[in-house]
Amino acid sequence: MNRATGCIDVMRAIGDAHGVSVARVALAWLLEQAVVTSVLVGAKRPEQLADNLAATQLKLSPTI
Secondary structure (H helix, E strand, O other), rough: OOHHHHHHHHHHHHHHHHHHOOOHHHHHHHHHHHOOOOOOOOOHHHHHHHHHHHHHHOOOOOOO
């Protein structure tokens, strides 16, 4: 398993626990990073855009 696959597997488990998509988990994580100053999203369908924007409402627990 490569690193990207491992990350996706972890995000999928978190998403399943919260009832949200992997994309929403990834964007929520990025938004919490102090070194990230902006996040660009892309969507082909309105549902994808809504899911991406909903990442601002997802609060992830801190990791140790």
